Amino acid sequence: MNSTPPRARRLAVLAAMVLLAGTTFGPELATATTSTVPACAELDQMKIPASVMSLPTTGGRVQSASVKTSVVSGKTIEYCLLDADIFPMDPTAPAIKMRVALPHGWNRKAMMFGGGGYNGTIPDLTMNMPFGPRDQPVPLARRYVTFASDSGHQHGPGTVPSLDGSFGMNDEALHNFAAGDALKKTRDASMFLIRHAYGKNPAEVYFSGGSTGGREALIVAQRWPQAFDGVISAYPAWNNLSEVLDLGYLAHVLSRPGAFPGPVKQTLLYDSVINACDGLDGVKDKVISNPRGCHFDPHVLRCTGGADTGPDCLSDPQIRAVTAMSTTFRWPYRIASGETGYPGFPFLSGADMRTPFLGFGTTAPANPMPATSGYGMQYWEQWVKYFLTRDPGYNSLDLDPKRPGKWLDRISHLSTIQDRNNVDLRPFARAGGKLILLHGAADELVSHRSTNDYYQRVRDLLGPEPTHAFMRYYLVPGANHANFGTPAFAAGWDSLSALERWVGAGQPPANPIVADTTHNRARPLCEYPAWPRYRAGDPDAAQSFVCTR
Incomplete structure (x- = not known):
């Protein structure tokens, strides 16, 4: 039996992929020196071979590459912005449009963002995690590579982007969106581009999404258990149909x-x-x-x-x-x-x-x-x-x-x-993956009861202790869908730092606290089915509550 930890085995495989890149991806990568500054100009119009993607495509191409400077989370960030297309097998299907932000001073980590509703647009690569904190930098400001796609279709003119389902007329576009095929194609193409930009692979790759993006987060853990080291799934519409x-x-x-x-x-x-x-x-x-x-x-x-x-x-x-x-x-x-x-x-x-x-x-x-x-x-x-x-x-x-x-x-x-309802996450756990699941108890659009059900199914299949070894589920009182409008409790928690410590150092979340970002108060973030009960003291302070069942 191999005693090497799963994460170490994955890193060894990634290192081998870089060494072999001269024959697989072209001689320019084999001779390139590694850097934390992306080789932006060299990526413009670069072809993305179909062979680097594990699902069928006809390859892809970088359509534009440009150096940008933006103030993100109060920090001035310089990065290379790539726009690329992944071409379909069906010539009548739309391309997958994807975008990658490659920061100067790269931290050797990457974050893929999920979408929302019917998708149809590329998520903002400067965005935060769902229920993310306001007092901590977003992933790109932490020098993450960030990437995402429109999931394989573009919304029509004059339509609400996340409410245009017209792409469902095409089978390949439907599978790209609903079954999550576009997720793996985008991930594979992005890894190829990252290797060419910096001369090396990410040490850690994460996924973060809410609603449709939350379903997509569970899809990648279910279908491609070795593709991501850590996953944040918020208010997931996992049983979509x-x-x-x-x-x-x-x-x-x-x-x-x-x-x-x-x-x-x-x-x-x-x-x-x-x-x-x-x-x-x-x-x-x-x-x-x-x-x-x-x-x-x-x-x-x-x-x-x-x-x-x-x-x-x-x-x-x-x-x-x-x-x-x-x-x-x-x-x-x-x-x-x-x-x-x-x-x-x-x-x-x-x-x-x-x-x-x-x-x-x-x-x-x-x-x-x-x-x-x-x-x-x-x-x-x-x-x-x-x-x-x-x-x-x-x-x-x-x-x-x-x-x-x-x-x-x-x-x-x-x-x-x-309905992406395969709850056998044992392959993801064996690969060393960690999963943080979040939902607001006052969600208007995706019922938290459904997420309760998903979590319970995982526990029933895997057992309480094996589930607890790689997964945490937090139900946030008063929080609604994506902090939309003016919720009773606008949740803010640094789930990414918690996930980094869990993946990188083996330290699971311990006594997390969620802030109400609009009412200057906080609560303990209780593992479901526990909930915060007031005991004494300042009702706006987290220490005045205790998680109880």
Whole structure:
């Protein structure tokens, strides 16, 4: 049995790849001296051989290379910015457009960023990690190489970038996005370019993403367990098709006559839930720390007689709608991924009118879907038109997720592409990989209950101790989706430094503290299923709370 640690074995392999680069990638790399300053001009128009990518492509090319100087996290950073295309096998499929930022003074590390929604744009390479801190430099300012892609398609003109699903008409583009194929192609092409830029490989490679990017983070750990040393996955939409079916069900419910609770009634619901459950953790601070302990019955808001009699109550159709949103949706048929339902959203989520776009929206679903309806309703419409029926004129409200009829086989097939639910992360753990999983308990768009389920599945398969050896899951009270709008708790934690210590020094996160970046307060970041309970002292100080189950 090989006693060499997995990380050391990977570094030895990477070193061997550099030594062999003269025959594999061209003589210029074999004779190049290593440097922390990228050879930018030499990369312009460079061909990326198809052979360096483990999935089928027809190669790629750097389209432009230019030296940039930017102030990032208060630091002046000079870097080489590459724009490149990875060419498809299907000539009718769009190219994968990718970008790499190669800093001067490189720290020998690299960070790949995930996308959001339906993607369609290249993420900002100067961005932070999801729920990242405001008082620490972002990866590029730490002299990381940062890279990302549009996942294999570009949003159309006049469309919201993350809400254009029209690429789903093409099978290769669909697999690049939903199955994550573009992730590995982008990663492989980026490693090739990094080797040519600096004459050596990164010592550590990380992935960070939230929402769709969170799903992508779990995909790379599942499908390519040796490709990344550490992964940060935040509010991951890992069971993408399952959530889409729930969103479609909710679109149907909310489109019924009288069912949609308008903005005033959404605020009523949100305030009522806060008033009922805020103090259950020992302090009233507008944050519900133990969402599983919050049992709210919307019938207490019922209008007299059940009819809509004004802004201070909910009608019976509105009560049915908000109950549907917070209840597990189960479909009465089998799909190939094996998923059977989606766990629904807490009342607190969609009702928070500080972020109406992500929750209920301000307008009931209709055909065509209003831009003022919830993000999830618009996501559903794009999926029906371009992924499922491939008919841009199809009325998404004509398709009932409970009774899909002739579309069942197509739904089942798509589930094998979109539900990335293989929780056997043992190969990732054996390779030395570390995974930090984060979710906000007031998420409006991806239910934290779904992430709870994912984490529990990993523990059930691997066992508690093996899971704890490589994975941490933190549920952040009061945090919403991506700190969008003005959340009750705008989470900020330096997950990257924690992951670096875990990967590089074998030191797992110890007693982490998450800041509320807009309210000057902090809480202990508790490992799920623990939550922070107030014991005594300053309610804005983390030490005044204790993680409890």
